[in-house]
Amino acid sequence: MSSLKLFHTTNGGVTEVAPCLAEAEADVQALIEAHMETMLGVRFLVSEYSTGPAHGGRIDSLGLDENGAPVIVEYKRGTDAGVINQGLFYLSWLMDHRAEFGHLVRDRFGATAAAQVLWSAPRLICVAGDFTRYDVHAVREHRRSIDLVRYRLFGSDLLGLETVASVSGGMPVARRARRQAVARAAADISGASMVELANAVDEVLLGLGDGVNRVERKQYRAYQRLRNFACVCPPQRSKLLVYLKVDPKRVALVPGFTRDVSGLGHHGTGDLEVQLRTPRDVERAQDLFRASYAAA
Known part of the structure; x- marks a missing residue:
């Protein structure tokens, strides 16, 4: 659980704004997809993308980050031990379907962006209500670029995002x-x-x-x-x-x-x-x- 506390200040004092989770996972997804570039630095590409009958899954969000790296974003309302493995499964699918992703980028952002996709640094961003210490340890064991982002809603109009862990792909370099x-x-x-x-x-x-x-x-x-x-x-x-x-x-x-x-x-x-x-x-x-x- 995040230790962040938020207070509304007035002339008469302060009132704590209690954090809460979204009512549904789809609410978090819709909010972030609508403002993905501002919140995550990722240009939104497509939502609920099907990986086809052989894989039988749907990627929550696909995007392209500031450096042209492909990004998968997966959401969970609360704490879910499967979110990282699910995301890694989709990341593996993505690396095997580069041409398909390239077509999506070309259709949305143009041929230049599609030609400059940075396939050496694909990323997985997991947005969830919380993560366990086992999740944090797990991402450090994978040779992939993975960001764990905790969200909290404060009142009716505030959203907090906190990076819990961020790991770059590839072997560590001294x-x-x-x-x-x-x-x-x-x-x-x-x-x-x-x-x-x-x-x-x-x-x-x-x-x-x-x-x-x-x-x-x-x-x-x-x-x-x-x-x-x-x-x-x-x-x-x-x-x-x-x-x-x-x-x-x-x-x-x-x-x-x-x-x-x-x-x-x-x-x-x-x-x-x-x-x-x-x-x-x-x-x-x-x-x-x-x-x-x-x-x-």
């Missing part, structure tokens, strides 16, 4: 090996100064908290919790560009360091561009990194 890979990539492009910057940024972003996943795309590297909170582009000759999910209107922009790119085309996601040229710039940017992480 931090030293990650640093070396980033250093090699940066050195190939822009020399020793970029090695320091790439190392520093990678360390800071991965170290912001548990459950930070790193997703590699050709044009950028995304750091995500449930949603992206930072996108780092390949180093240029003299600077590193980082895009954050921070509202530029709430930041005192500094020429040559931060820039409002809302409405401007760029690789990755985020409306605040941070330009890093020295290790000191990385230190200056850490509050912005933390703010973006907290908002993800």
Whole structure:
């Protein structure tokens, strides 16, 4: 059970808003599907998708995340020990039916999106009233990208979503090996100064908290919790560009360091561009990194 407490404040004091579960699983599904991009960072594709007579199932929701990775979302009203296994079953089906998924993406989002589906990082998001410690342990044993998200309704107009566990797919990579890979990539492009910057940024972003996943795309590297909170582009000759999910209107922009790119085309996601040229710039940017992480 979530320990989050919510209070309605008035001049006369505070009143606790008691959390509750939805009356039916379909209510949670309908609410999230209607606002999936805002809530989960996933573009909604289709609901109750049939896996055919051989598999005999229906995927609750299919979508595409900010990095182009295919996403399955499964919902449960309360606690259900089968939600993870059910989702993994559907994820396996999805990997065997890539062309079918590609047709869905093309019909909904166009040929370009269909050609850029990131099949190396398919995701499963389980949304439920609660999870057990066994669920949390189970997802860490699977080599898949799985997010466990707990929901709660507060009153008649508030919905809370809390990430209980977030695990990236693939074999764990030692931090030293990650640093070396980033250093090699940066050195190939822009020399020793970029090695320091790439190392520093990678360390800071991965170290912001548990459950930070790193997703590699050709044009950028995304750091995500449930949603992206930072996108780092390949180093240029003299600077590193980082895009954050921070509202530029709430930041005192500094020429040559931060820039409002809302409405401007760029690789990755985020409306605040941070330009890093020295290790000191990385230190200056850490509050912005933390703010973006907290908002993800």
